[in-house]
Every structure is written in C-alpha cells, then in structure tokens.
Amino acid sequence: MASLIGLAYQGFSWLSKALMWMLYAGRPSRLRDSLEAAGIRIYPEAYLSAVGLFLVISAAASAAIIWLTGFLPVAIAPIIVLLIGYALPSIKAQDRAAKLDMEAPFMAAYISVMATGGLSPYSSLKRLKNCELLPHTSKTAKLMEVDVHLRGMDPVAAIEKSAEKVPSKEYREFLLGYVHTLRTGGDVVHYLLTRTEVMFRDLAAKIRAFGERAAMLLESYVAIMILSTLGISIVYLTSIAFQGYWQGGFTAENFLLYAYILTPVISMLFIYLSDLSSFQEPIYETAPYKIYAASLPLMIFLVLEMFLIYLVPELALVLPFADQFKGFLTFLRSALGLERGFEPSLGMGIALIAGTIPAAVSHSYYNRRRGRSIVSEVTNFLRDLTEARKTGASPEACIDQLSARSYGAFSKHLRIVARQLRWGQPLRVMYETLRRRISSWFALINLYLLVDATEVGGGSPETLETMARFGEMQASLEKEKMAALRPLIIMPYIGSAIMVFSTLITINFMYSAVMSISRTAIPFAQIITIIVPALVFQSYLMGVVTGKISTGNVSAGFRHAIILTIVTLLTIVSMRFFRLILPI
Template sequence: MHFKRPKIFGWLLKLYGREDTSEINRELPFAALLFTLLSASGVSIYESWKKLCSINLLPTFQKESREIVRQVEVLGYDPLTVMYRRANKTKSKNYREFLLGYVSSIRSGGNIVNYLKSKLRSIFEVQSASAIRSIEKLGTLVEAYAVMLIVTLCSYILFIVFATTSVFEPMKTSGTPGISTEVVCVLIFFVTPIISIVFMALAHTERKSNLVTVKQPYYATIVPLIAVSSFIAALYFVPQLEYFKGTEIFPLVTTICLLIISVPPAIVYMRITRVSNDAENAMPNFLRDVTEARKIGLSPEKSIIHATKRSGYGQFSGTLNLIRSQMEWG
C-alpha cells in the first residue's frame, strides 16, 4: 500500500525560504537611484554592490549585495554572471528586469548611465501608480473603520441612556435577559481596540510607512505594557484592589491604562516624524544653497560644507552637522 508523504514540512520550509518581493520592490527605486549616482560618478557596478553592504536603510538589498559580493569574492564568479543568476532566481519582476537590462547593456556596449536613468524614471512611475492604487484602497478601509467607530460609539451612548432611565425596568421585572454592564465594558474597552489593531495591521499591509527600520516606538511600548498588564492581573488576585473593579470606576481605569500604553510610543513617533518632515521641507533649501555655492566656483565638497553651516533647517540641522563633520574629518 502506497502512503503519501506528509507535505507540511516541505510547505513550511518553502514558506520560510520564500522571497519577499514586496520588500524588494519597495527598496528597488532607492537602490536604483544609488546605482545611478555611483555609475555617473565613475564607480563600477561591483564597487556599488560593495557600498550597498553598509547601507542599513535598505535591509533587503543589503542582504542581496552581501550575497553577490560573497559569490564574487569567495566563489570567484564574474559580477555580471552573478547578477544574471540572481535575476533568474528572483521572483520580483521589476528587480529581474533591472538586473537583466543592466547585464545586457554592459555586454552590448551601451551607455550604462543612460540606461540607469531611463530605468530609474520608469521604476518611479510604476511606484507612483502603485501608491495611487494603495491610497484608494486605504480610503475604503478608513471609511469602514469610521463606520465601525460610529456604530460602537452610538451603541455605547444608547446603552448609557437606557441604563440611566427606566427602560430596562420592565425587562428586569419580567425576567427577560438583558445585556450586563460588564459585557458592554468588555465590548467597548477591549473588543473595540482589538478591532482597531486589526484595521491598523491591514492598513500597514496595504501601504507600508516610508520610515524604514523605525523600532523606537515599539521599544517605548514595552515598559508601559508590562506595567499595565501587571496592574490588570493584580486586580483579580489582590483583594485590596477590588474597588477598581467596580462598575463605575472600571471604565475609567481601562481608559487610563490604554492611555498609558499609547502615549509614550506616540511621543516617540512624533519626534521621529518631526525630524523626517523637517528634512523633507529643508531639502529644497539645502539643495539651493549647494547650487549657489557651486555657481561661485566652490568644489562639490566645499559647497556641501558651506551649505551645512547655514541655519534654518530645523531638526535636519543635526544630520547636516554630522555630514559636515564627517566630510571635514575626511
């Protein structure tokens, strides 16, 4: 009798080793931009891959560049051969076309800079169209989330109104089962936040944030979450805290606990976004200052150093000062 082999382990290995094409497609425009700038500066493709190994803001391409450098330096393959093999192995259509086009342009003797510029333009156009579609889907998701919040709030208000009046009295006298206050509190203060988390997860899956490798808000949540969890557990095991489980005080306690968990990561995230927004707003002025310095005859390095000494860049000034210090130190 022939028995089929269990496929669960093979499926798990395949799932674990599956390539995340969404991350590659998200990082591809920025990696292509770096390749274009380095190629226009006279840097070879292999040196460009080596420089990508030290860029932590592109973790997927950092891993890819390390693999390419390993095959070149350890196994002795040619960089173009490695790129051709990686193109045939990857599941990302955009990344495959980028690698194959680069290899074909090199082997046919074409202009690499022109190819990279045209490819970069097409990649950003595709990303822009994808962003527009994602925003439309997010609009539908936000509308559904708003409807859910409105329905929940209206239900809670109706329950409070009915509970404070004599509407429930006939039901109590006739023995008709009703909704207890504890059930309503659980629905409002526990089920609703869980549904909100589900909506946020769906929104994050549909359109990921441009802030890459931002983990500080999650770290800021750990201590408040542990403290609130310990307090909630103590409510059920410490008799002296029985007062906080009362019908009148428990919703207030739950609200305070949720605020304690939410406020620290919100503050950390606001600080990060403030720096990011200042950088985006100050970048045109910074580039204008660099251009003006170039017009008076300064070298590119001197132009950048001269522009970083000016004020008015907001929180972005700290990053510019770091750039100036590293350039002055060589």
C-alpha cells in the same frame, strides 16, 4: 534557532516526509522555491521537521487541555499550527517583495548615480551590502557576493541569478534590464537613468493609490466600530430590560467578550491590512515600542486597580491599594457630577492614558528629531551644492560655503558638519555625524548618496546633478504621501464622539422607556459599568489604528490613542453637564 531546527530534523524527519506528501505532493522543489523567495535559508526537509515538532507539541497540549477542562474548541490548535507552517513561506515572500519594491527605486538611484561616476552596478551593489538604510537590498547584495567569490560566478551572471530568485518585480525588472542592455551592447548609463525615473514615477502613483486605500480602510474601520458597538449595546440593553420575558438572552459575559476580545482582533486585522498596502520606510525608531512595553506593567496594574475590581469585586480583597483607588475614583466621579457606575470608565481612561504617555512622549521626541521639513531642506541643500560645485570648488569647500545659508531645521546640523570638515575630517564623517542627529530616512538616504558619490566619482557636477534630481523626486514623494494622509486624521475623532454619544443616548432611552412602560427599573449602574469602559477602550484602539493607517507606524497612534481617550471622557462629562444623561 539553528539548534532547534537540528533537533527537530533529528527527531521528526519521518514526519517531514509525510507533510511533504500531504502539503506539496512530494515535490520538495515547490517548498525550496518558496523558502528561497522568502529569504528563509533552511532545507525543505528541516523546515517541515520544525513544523512537525510544533504540530506534535500543539496536539499534546490540546489533548491535555481537553482532558483537564473539556474545552473542545482547542482541538483546532494543531490544524492552525499546520496552516501557519504551510502559509509562512508565502507570507514572508510577500513581505520581502513589498519591502524590496519600496527600496528598489532608491537602490536604482544609487546605482545610477554611481554609474555616472564610473562605477559598475555590481560594484555599487557591493558597496550597498553594509548599508543599513536599505536592509533588504543589503541582504541580497551579500548573497550576490557569495555567488561571485565562493561559487565562482561572474558578476553579471550573479546579478541575473539574484534578480530571478528575488520575489520583487521592480527589483527583478531593473536588474534583468541592465543585464540585457549590457549583453546587447546598449547604453547602460542611459538605461539606468531612464529606468530609475520610471521607477520613481511608479512609486509616486503607488503612494497616491495608498492614500485612497488608507481612506477606505479608516472609513471602514470607524464604521464597523460605531455600528457594531451600537448594535451589540442595543442587544445587551434589550436583554437586560426584558430579562423576565427572554430566557438565555445576551449576557454581560457576551458583551465583555465582544468588547475586549473581538474588538482588539478587528483592530489588529485592520493594522495588518494597512501594513500590507502602506508605504513604509525601511528603517524606523524602535525606542517608542520599547518604552511602551516597559510601561505595560503600569497600565495593567492600574487596569486591575481602577477597572477590574468593579467587574470582579472579589479582587478588591486581594489587590493592594484597592480601597484607596476606589475612594479616589468615587471622589473624581462626584466632582465631575456623574452618576454612580461611571467610576470604572474613569479608571479605564486614566489607566490607558498613564500607561501610554511615556511612549507617546518618546515618539514625539523622535518625530521632532526627524523634522517634518528636513527632507525638503536637505533637497534644497543638495541642489545648491550641485550648482556651487559647477563653479569648480571642491565638495568640502562648497559645504563650508553653504553652511552660512539658512536651511531651516537642517542648518544647525550642517554647521557642525562644516566645522568638522574644516578640522580636516573626511567626508564620511559628515554622514556618520548626521546619522546620529537625524532619523529621517529620506534625508539620510540622500546624504548617504552624496557621500558615496563624492568618494567614488569625486563629486563631479554631472554626478551631483543626477543625485540632486533624484533627491527632488524623493522630496516630491514625501510631500505627496503627507498630502494624501493628512485629511484622514479627523475621521476617528468624529467617529469616537458619535459612538459614545449614540450609545449613551440609547442607554438613557431604554432606561426611560422601561420605567414609563413597565414601571420597573433596570440596573443602570451595572449597565454603565459594563458598557461605558468598553467605549473608552475602543476609542483607545481607534487611536492606535488611526496612527498606523495615517502614518504607517503604530507608534504614531499612541498620541492619537491618548487624545481619543480624553475626548471620550470629555464627551461623557459634557453629556452629563448638558443633561443628556438623565440623573438616576
């Protein structure tokens, strides 16, 4: 990346000056502030040189495409590149601010607990520079250490500078308040504890508000999908039914453009809107996404073999196994009692399900590893540990005693840790062991806090009491989050069934009406081939978006996507079984 920026600056520095005047009125300080807030450590001139490089490349590519194909809309590509280059620092700054706002209460809890053990906030932040559980706070702490050790700033001034430059309001107010309290001679520990409690209360209010926004987003998405699909289907059916009287009507190509281009764009837009307002943990499992990417070739192959050969029959002549797949789908369609034309719908459903099952299984595995109840069990363990520590026993002895108690899914992990401590392993090994066995971020941040509090302050009862209180606040946040999002799950299932039911009923009505009025048949098999696979695909997308909005992770939507695809196929078969789809 650095070599690319250097190459761009060497060859396009002249263009960066023009862009600076055009976009920022010749004031580099505006861009410099935006880049610093976004965490992009590049000089403004070098950044605009890179934008200029991509601008020239996009302009050349657009000119070549227009010259070869005559497709004029591609001429807007350079404008899009310029707008992206202008907006990228602001978007990155907003994203960084949102993530730091989420991490700020837990960073404050860590600093407050360490302060009760006698450690200064600057020393606490230094200890966080290698904490992978708070990645954005860790990056900020590293920059703060650079200011102290390389630029000679005193720690308090470095904290003040970091707070002023960071785009997060929560982070800035917490650290600036500490600096002010320290300089005026106030009670720093009391300020840290009080301010942290306020931050957790504010975070709880944000989570409740997120539940309301998520419900609104999901309701809007389901309504848009149902109404737009039904409306476009009616327009397409009308165009087919009256094609002898309506020249230049809504064609199959128009419908396919809506179903497979516009619908995914709408879904991605709602995923992005959900990401902007969601409560996301700083770390998450990436294995389901890697597995999904690895299974995409299988999905694409099956879509080609089981769906696209019906839209483009010429593909059957060049694709291997095309006849075998067509024979299988014909047999399956006959066994289910469906009419001719439903084969590509079944093929689309099978392809999507087969390509998503590995990722859904992976997500379920890591979800079980997280343990839905493990956060509350870890919180109960910390409270019991605090009370046991008040008897005067060492933290290691308290952990050994509590390992005999039942803490649900956490018990098996606790027994392993207690055995390691009895073998003389240091307390830090406890966290490393649990880090490999547990993926719940809320549980891990509490355990990380326990280990550091014990190492710094000896695990005094006062320190552990503070830590347990903040842990209970975190557990309460997790419960509120789950309670706010749980009712949203049922909405897309009902919406998908309504979408399929209403569209198929409309197709049957149009077919019957045209047959009874004009005594002419419309190509029923062609209509089913065009419309119904799109319903299956849209139900799949609804599942992915549901997982993102309801949990904050796209990987959670893989399971919903599979189930919604199955629900769609079952709805089609059930309608034929109950004769809601007329035999043709």
